[in-house]
Amino acid sequence: MTAIPIRVGIIGCGMVAEEYATTLAASSLVRLTACADADPARADAFGGRHRIPVTDPGSVLDPAIIDLAVILTPPHTHHALLLEAIAAHVPAVWSEKPLALTPGAAAQVVAEAEAAGILLGAAPDTTLGPAFVTAQEAVRSGRIGTVLSATATLLSTGPERGHPSPEPFYAAGAGPLGDMGPYYLAALDELLGPLQVHAAMAHTRAPRTIRSGPAAGKRFTAQAPTHIGALLTTADGVPTTLTASFDAAATRTPRIEIQGTRGALVLPDPNFHTGEVLFAEYGTFVWEPLTPAASAPQVAGRGMGVINLATALMAGTAPACAGARAARVAAISDDILRAAPRPDRGLLTGPRRLTASTTTTTTKESTR
Structure with a gap:
């Protein structure tokens, strides 16, 4: 059994690491014993702010100094770092989204961790927050x-409105589906069960303009779809729709709405751990906030999943935000992109049915 406190090392000291460090510092179960970043100055500044010993990236993945690695580096680096941590036999590894840029690579990470006996957890951990726990209980x-139907909707003006360097959010594999989609798909996966993709449409508004920061006014080209609509079903046949867009001007549409035979439920933004969960009894059209579930945590924030993973490591149990779920979400996202017609193939005249559990699919399509 691993001793308490669980020693945690953070790899990647950017913006999201600040939230993780704050959440983890408040827990007596874990202790931040190392941090590293490709930029030594950034690691030094981060370590100084949070009183964490700083080491170099080549030394941090060492079971002699950490029991649990937290990988918060840019998405394209996750796959290699996860495999490196597994090969180093770090007992538990947590990854920010995504596990990897392709479903095949994500599945490889899950398989390697399982074969090595390494506990693997992955974002998002917002499904551990009080809002989601309350909705799940309902x-x-x-x-x-x-449950009769579900709708998940992300309508945003795009990160260029407030982010000084938004180009990475529009890289291939990113866009609204790759960047924010995992929060919505993970919530649907846990609330309603495994999802199957039936059809999708996508559009790319390629020219974008940075709206803030020193590069304001600069134009760049989006490499990923900027608006996606998908039709999915659950294993029980519940029709589910997902819209993910960086092309919206404004919206009043609920983030996630679930309709049932006795009432309806509206969830807050699944990118966050907190918020009101609204319930309307069938036919009343009166929305009232639900009382938080008794099992809902009192403290919430990014890093809850790491604490849960540390608990699982200590107890010898499975983590709540398992790597396998992240791999499923990656497969669903890939299915959605595959279902959307490509510009060189024209529009589909019928649904393209794909299985979210695999990236090898058989399709029937026609062009016009």
């Missing part, structure tokens, strides 16, 4: 009756 207790 669904599972039958508060809304039998």
Whole structure:
């Protein structure tokens, strides 16, 4: 059994690491014993702010100094760092989203960790927050009756409105589906079960203009779809729609809405751990906030998943935000992109059915 406190090393000392460090510092279960970044100055500044010993990236993945590695580096580096941590036999590894840029690579990470006996966890951990736990209890207790349909909607003006360097959010594999989609898909996966993709449409508004910071006014080209609509179903046949867009001017559409035979549920933004969960009894059209579930945590923030992973490491159990879930989400996202017609193939005249559990699919399509 691993001793308490669990020694945690952070790799990647950027913006999201600040939130992780704050959450982890408040827990008596873990202790931040190392941090590293490709930029030594950034690592020194981060380590100084949070009183964490600084080491170089080549030395941090060492079971002699850490029990749990937290990888918060840019997405394209996750796959290699995860495999490196597994090969080094760090007992537990946590990754920010995504595990890898392709479903095949994500599945490889899961398989390698399982073969090596390494506990693997991955973002998002917002499904551990009080808002999601309250919604989950309402669904599972039958508060809304039998689920009939679900809708997930991300309508945003795009990160260029407030981010000084938004280009990476529009790189191939990113866009609204790759960047924010995992929060919505992970929530649907846990609330309603495995999802299957039936059809999708995508559009790319390629010219973008940076709206803030020193590069304001600069134009760049989006490499990923900027608006995606997908039709999915659950294993029980519940129709589910997902819209993910960086092309919206404004919206009042709920982030996630679930309709049942006894009532309806509206969830707050799944990118965050907190927020009101609204319930309307069938036919009343009156929305009222649900009382937080008794099992909902009192403290919430990014890093909750790491604490849960540390608990699993100590107890010898499976983590709540397992790497396998992240791999499923990666496969669903890939299925959605594959289902959307490509510009060189024209528009589909019928649905393209794909299985989210695999990246090898058989399709029937026609062009016009």
